[in-house]
Amino acid sequence: MKFRPALLTQRASICPDGGKGDALYTSFNYYFTENLRSLYNQQVPSAQQIPYMDLLIDYIGMNRSGQWHETIPLYQKAMLGAGTGGELCAGYYPLRQASLTITALDGTWDHKLDFSSAQINPQDGGPGLYLPSYHELWVGRGFHCLVLVQDQLVCLQPGPCRIPPLGSVVVLEENLSLYKTSFRWNVLLDGLPLPKENLEWLVGGFNLLVDKGKNFYPSPQQGVASLEREGWNGIQSSETQETQLDPFVPQPRSMLGKAVSGKVLLISLAGRTRSSKGATFTEAVRIAQYFIRRVGYL
Numbered sequence: 001m002k003f004r005p006a007l008l009t010q011r012a013s014i015c016p017d018g019g020k021g022d023a024l025y026t027s028f029n030y031y032f033t034e035n036l037r038s039l040y041n042q043q044v045p046s047a048q049q050i051p052y053m054d055l056l057i058d059y060i061g062m063n064r065s066g067q068w069h070e071t072i073p074l075y076q077k078a079m080l081g082a083g084t085g086g087e088l089c090a091g092y093y094p095l096r097q098a099s100l101t102i103t104a105l106d107g108t109w110d111h112k113l114d115f116s117s118a119q120i121n122p123q124d125g126g127p128g129l130y131l132p133s134y135h136e137l138w139v140g141r142g143f144h145c146l147v148l149v150q151d152q153l154v155c156l157q158p159g160p161c162r163i164p165p166l167g168s169v170v171v172l173e174e175n176l177s178l179y180k181t182s183f184r185w186n187v188l189l190d191g192l193p194l195p196k197e198n199l200e201w202l203v204g205g206f207n208l209l210v211d212k213g214k215n216f217y218p219s220p221q222q223g224v225a226s227l228e229r230e231g232w233n234g235i236q237s238s239e240t241q242e243t244q245l246d247p248f249v250p251q252p253r254s255m256l257g258k259a260v261s262g263k264v265l266l267i268s269l270a271g272r273t274r275s276s277k278g279a280t281f282t283e284a285v286r287i288a289q290y291f292i293r294r295v296g297y298l
Contacts, residue, residue, distance in 0.1 A: 058205030081202035132236035223247030
């Protein structure tokens with residue numbers, strides 16, 4: 001794959017109003033820090049504290065030697081992926097169903113838990129799978145709680161348990177024996193443009209800025225609704241952000257997108273420095289549209 005860089009120094013001249021014709025842009029802005037982990041651990045009992053840091057905040061699926069490995073999607077945020085043939089895709093792929101397989105490390109037994117759409121964030125507060133998008137922080141009173149971050153066990157104990165901002169809680173009627181076990185997720189996502197076997201990787205936790213020519217950030221005011229739809233302003237999502245997302249504030253930005261011509265666009269904008277304030281989401285889209293329409297190499 002060949003890349004041709006283009007550098008811009010005149011910020012004021014690259015924000016024309018854009019029209020339609022773009023396929024997709026997705027904004028990178030998600031990370032978890034030791035400070036965020038420490039703040040969360042101060043809110044929960046010691047048994048429920050997150051003991052490790054090598055974590056992604058939302059869904060990740062990867063093809064490893066022909067086998068698909070994935071975690072559970074946590075929020076309603078956009079996903080970005082690549083196919084085995086080099087295809088680039090991004091969009092909203094809602095979680096429809098999920099299953100969790102618990103396997104003894106010696107291979108002597110396994111136990112599978114299936115969750116229908118009605119059992120994911122169930123409204124009655126009973127047994128089921130609870131994600132950070134749930135309207136309550138603590139769940140499982142009177143039941144047993146299996147707290148997971150990705151495919152790692154945090155604890156198994158009587159409820160109530162706090163839903164981690166980067167994990168899930170499985171609420172069970174009966175207790176389980178989980179000595180020397182591993183965990184594996186399998187999820188069904190709506191609207192995937194490619195079958196999982198044709199995907200190289202798929203990652204969640206993004207802003208979708210433009211999709212099939214529709215600009216979700218034509219103005220900062222309209223951008224507020226986009227952030228609300230993706231759940232960025234919820235209590236749990238806010239606990240995964242050192243700097244809260246604000247469509248009115250210029251910040252460093254990174255974007256990945258694809259034009260209708262099939263050309264891939266990767267943009268990184270500096271910010272929080274003396275020489276660069278960064279860009280709002282609205283300005284970031286206009287900068288990307290400038291490259292798509294005005295720069296000859298695309």
